[in-house]
Amino acid sequence: MPVQPAASTPPEPSGGVGADLAQRLVALLARSSRGDEHAFAELYDLTASRVHGLARRVVRDPAQAEEVAQEAYLEIWRQSARFDASRGSALAWMLTIVHRRAVDRVRSAESAQARDQRYAAVGDGPEYDVVDEEVTTRMESARVRRALDSLTEVQREAVTLAYYGGYTHREVADLLDVPLGTVKTRMRDGLIRLRDALGVEA
């Protein structure tokens, strides 16, 4: 192993929207793009819980979630020179790569029956069933949950089925038995409300 862990417990930063973390990740991506493996190790330590947790939430199977996370990190490493800070935060860029891979995995691998079971498991909201010891992460999680609570129920349903469940907007429309246009609107309005509640700069 060329790079040793920085600490026995990888540090988890305070939150996805923290300015310090955001700047740190941008700098680490820049160094990674020049082949700096130590920088990438730090990048990993700062993001692994989010990356793994998101993959796990969408894919569900632990072994497959690990594969998705590993593939995503490899892609992040390879694409690191192509991150463009003017188009969003480093964390959002990374999590987009993770999310797309996770969604591809469940959409390609799955029978209709398995999808129905997944729907039953997703239910009408996230389970928040994950224990994370980091107090700061818990605080950030609580903030996001409160922000989610500001959505209407139908908005939250559409947003979480898509993001956590990996369903397309057409599938969400079928599952909820509402017109496609309604689903599109719920997704957009729901995300706008989430964004405003989180204080993301528009």
Added chain:
Amino acid sequence: MTSGTPDVHALSGAYALDALTPDEARAFEQHLATCESCRDEVRSLREAASALAEPVADAPPARLRDNVLAGISQVRPLPPVGGTLADDEAPTGITTTQPDELAARRRRRAPAWLVAVAAALALLAGGAVVRSVQLSQQLDSVTASGADIAQIVTAPDATTSTAQVSGGGRAAVVSSESLGRAVLVTDGMPAAPAGKVWQVWYIGDDGAPSSAGFVPDGQRTAVALQGDLGTAGAVGVTLEPAGGSQQPTTKPVVAITV
């Protein structure tokens, strides 16, 4: 929002949630290229969507870190957009090198090619062929230059098709229409009997075969196929006498539609 139908702009939320099909996403990305208000909106909605990873954060097992760091140590980051893979043989950082040293570095570099290729394949195939970087380190044989293979499998339009090989093993073809090239990857194919070779064929839409090279020896192999992918609709492999045949003389053990 001055161009397009209102309907198009309304897809920003679904797009930011990765809830569009690939075709729909591509169409929306074309719209994004011309619509600044949607670009701004998608950027902010992506940030909001990404925050949804916070409540489900879950520390991974330690082996994931080991696997990730082992993986990246074998693969070079891509150059910024506009660069090419062709500079991969350029020295990285060292500008003057003694011949011995250079040869040594080339020798050390060779295995990394196998892994780079397989890593790209793992990304493309979603793990269908080469399920992990560890596995990829066991790729036995790569013919032609690694750069050739790397260029093909990392082409933006590269697609992967896989099939079982009759008699054992699996094979995959990664093809790029824009390059007109393809790579054949095998895993677990039986060795050709003494005096025989596995010959690869491009099979045209009209069924006419043209030789595209040979499967290298080894448990896991990758080879950049010779000739132009052109209008080939499939890639096939047959057992032929050593040296190869002009036309296939046996039934294909695998035919992969590309």
